[in-house]
Amino acid sequence: MTTQEAAGIQAVDRAFDIVETLTELDGAGVSELGRHLELPKSTVHNHLQTLERNEYVVRQDGEYRAGLKFLRVSETARNQHELYQIARSEVDHLAEKTGEISALMIEEHGRGVFVYRSRGSEAARIDTCVGDRVPIHCTALGKAILAFLPPERRDEIVDRHGLEAVSPNTITDREVLAEELEAIRDRKIASDDEERLSGLRSVAAPILDGSNAVIGSISVAGPTHRMRGERFETELPEMVLGIANVIELNIQHT
Amino acid sequence: MTTQEAAGIQAVDRAFDIVETLTELDGAGVSELGRHLELPKSTVHNHLQTLERNEYVVRQDGEYRAGLKFLRVSETARNQHELYQIARSEVDHLAEKTGEISALMIEEHGRGVFVYRSRGSEAARIDTCVGDRVPIHCTALGKAILAFLPPERRDEIVDRHGLEAVSPNTITDREVLAEELEAIRDRKIASDDEERLSGLRSVAAPILDGSNAVIGSISVAGPTHRMRGERFETELPEMVLGIANVIELNIQHT
DNA sequence: TCGAAGCGTTCCACGATGCTGAACATTTAT
């Protein structure tokens, strides 16, 4: 690379770089990839052949694309989360009952990963997709997790990723965040007032396992004009909390 | 490896080997992985660190697991298939209307990949999952695709993968297969009479794009006792064909 | 309480191996 920042296996780093830019470009050829990654064609070619042999890359119409074998890996990785298996139908349920979008998040590497999402009948247009990774401090889902992490993990995450302003309403001050997390711990409810996306509000609750460690969170999200007053303050929080409790009970029974 | 079969990048091959066994073992430590792959701990460690830096592997409770970043890759890879975007809701529709399991398949590297699946109210218990890759000759979905591939691709696939007997009913004779594919081309309908799984029958139709090339297939599958007579011979085929036509129309309009 | 055995991690030297640039085909565009 440009600097000697990384002390990993170069070839592996590059392989994943290639796969990622391949998805970004929606498929590409050897030369095009080489240009984007500033690598000689031969190197890229070599990697693509290796990736194709392993079926992680597919070639069609003279273009290379990311293969569906990733689906196999991701699907088993996701299914290995007991939380996903259990929460899935409950998230569907929540979406149906509220008519809005409901989602499940798990934290990884200090970021929030959307693991599942279900759309109710009135659901807003899609903003995020399953698999998306967002800064953890700017979502109700993320804050619900953050609030219940052990303090040292919490600090570590904020130190590493900072508090980037994703929207005008994003919390960017550590003090303010700390207070909000405190409040979240009290109510077991987090909310997001257009902190990630203007026009979008959401309500979330953490999911704790048998030993009271957070393993994820669930939420309901919708356009601000539908998320206000009694509904936003009381109704939805109670619903979300109710479903969260159901999930927690199911988790402890397995 | 044991032989010098592969002419690819060793480090990359190993990285994916590690990820795959990691999913198989449902998480593992350095030593355990080393034993399974017959590699020294130091090598495995080196790889795991690289993979973790890239967030494709996560460490928790002293165990390494495949990370959810794969979800990001697979999700974008899947969404790049126009077919998936369009067929998804129609497959849901088909599952609802029939009460059975409905699925979407795309061919990759000569195998059939389950890209999406929807369960109706009466749906049989789960047998395969999204992301699973099955021999293409033993499913209605696979045969529907195979029948409409260009003859040279067809031969190439059969040559490479053979006709393994997956169940007692699997077609293992090239002649027999050729005849069946001929019939499938006539009706635009393929069926599977317990050829992959005993007790499971299914009906599938190919999806062709604007230039009459197969891009995938859809199906309905259920327990044999519900899949017989008029329903199996006429009703379901007509429904599947109908939905397939809807999808094809939508595809050509984009 | 103290070993013994397991784990993950670090170190270093060797040599296999991934990287590169240039030359080669092959297709597309002008």
Next chain:
DNA sequence: ATAAATGTTCAGCATCGTGGAACGCTTCGA
């Protein structure tokens, strides 16, 4: 018909991944 893309092959060099051994650390069992 020429030029400029493309993907592919090749071979030499230096790199960098490899793997053995040694290091701490925890977890057992005696």
